Amino acid sequence: MAQYLALTYTADINWWAPEHAAALAEYREFATQNAEHIAASAVLHPTSTATVVRVTGARGGDVVTADGPYAETKEALTGYYLLEAEDLDEAIALAARIPAAWGGAVEVRPVLAAR
């Protein structure tokens, strides 16, 4: 069994807004139906709430923060699922059931196994 991080890229929206309730319900349905394959998951606030953190120079340097993402994009990272699958084919089949796959895109990345 291997782990894959499925990153969802969709419209940059507030998922708690009442008008997105139906969309959110679709994600919940995916999570319920595939519970045995999901090790962890999260939904993110819109990118307008993001903060970019950098330390200047080397470790211990000044902490510099900046507001938000770098640029307005049509699709933003809006959440993730940590999936457990036998191989890439199974991971792809799971990712294809995440609503983001038809409302945007899902990026599937194999997780580096701990040695």
Next chain:
Amino acid sequence: MTPAERLADTVRVEGARILATLVRTVGDFALAQDAVQEAMVAALREWPRTGVPDQPRAWLTVTARRKAIDLLRRESARAGKEREAVDLMELSTPDLPPDSVVRDDQLRLIFTCCHPALAPEARVALALRTLCGLSTAQTAAVLLSTEPAMAKRLTRSRQKIAAARIPYRVPPDEELPGRLAAVCGVVHALYTAGHAPAGGETAVDLDACAEAVRLARLLHALLPDEPMPEAVLALLLFTDSRRAARLDAAGDVVPLSTQDRSVWDRASIAEAGELLRQSLRRTGGVADPYQLQAAIAAEHARAPSYAATDWAEIVRLHDLLLGVAPNPAAALSRAVAVAEAYGAEAGLTALEGVAAGSRWHAVRGELLARLGRYAEAVDATRAALGDDVAAPERRYRERRIARWSRRAEDGR
């Protein structure tokens, strides 16, 4: 073929054949490939001295297994852990796998190398390297790349296969059609890469075409009941049958209209025709893009001359093709067929709305010249001399420009 070339060919074909089984046994793509590579190098070193063994495949298999065991031992010593004893046990057996097992392994390898999660260019490179057994340098030469760039691409693909766990198996029935289309796409792209290399010195790279035909034959032999590989093989054989007529003594391109049809390979045409008929019978009339392209090629093969070609039928087949697989190259071929069937004016109209590349400009120049509009024809053909044009094609177009320039002068 010289004895040395024949020997190299045997090593390559047998090496590619045994790789598939070794990948499954050791469960590691890169390791299996390294082991087979070492065995092939050993064969090329020893066979010229000792003579080719009675059973070259057995020799290569045993040697590759020995190399694999060495590599596994080295790896487990380095990682400080014992590799499963089972691996080594299975590798140490003297028996060769039966043909049915080898066939299944070859199919697995094909589907892994042509997995849709790999980039299309990576699939073609992997197919040449692992399914056809070419070296990295040969793969780079066929795909007009450099050896370091190709080595990097191949390594990256193998790493993805291992890290992302691209499975080593034949897809289940419900996924087979889609996955098979990806495999056929790789075989066809490989042939195209050999047939019309961009910007290169020669117009036909015999090797890539021959490798593509070989791969198409293997795929059809492994999946004899599937119509798509059958149609791909038919298409490749039809195209390949014209090879002897496609270049003149100076290595320049001879267009279809003036090719010497007596040197077309009739045996290939007959075989391709039979494959196409069987393939169409299996699909029961619903044609896929390969069947339609093969049907167009069959129409040309049937015609006694360019003028006597059934151009209206060729236009109809292109309409069907564009219906199932719209693409600029097919739209351009359709415009040519329209011009032959209904006149140059109609052809020019058909060109409108088709993406303009260098061949588009060349076709437009040709049609303008037919209408006596030589000055415009010269301009159009000049636009057809982009960097992506192979040298023989470029010389052909330059001759056209020279001739039409004189006529434009005369007409003034």
